Amino acid sequence: MKIQPLGLITFAEGQSSATTLEEAQQVLVQNTQSQVRYIHIQPNGSSGYDSSVDFVFAIQGNKSVLVRKDYDEEIYATDDLDGDNGSNDVLFTKTGFYA
Secondary structure, eight states, X not given: OEEEEOSOOBOOBSGGGOBOTTTOXXXXXXXXXXXXXXXXXXXXXXXXXXXXXOXXXXXXXXXXXXXXXXXXXXXXXXXXXXXXXXOSSEEEEEEEXXX
């Protein structure tokens, strides 16, 4: 399987910058710093962090991960688990797969 970038690299620094990445369903997430960062996935149009509907996971420093999300869900990065401090150290790219 090969990964093909389908969009430009995007920053999504905190909840106010949350994005669907042009309705992407596969997203390459890259943490460019040595510290842990938190990736939040939430329903489109959410107004703040809600632990009952948001999905949050940690990405280790200097690591990449492929994420699958619904086309209308928004994604963004923070320095802390509760989403108070946005992080501009994480890059997001809409991707696709092919053989």
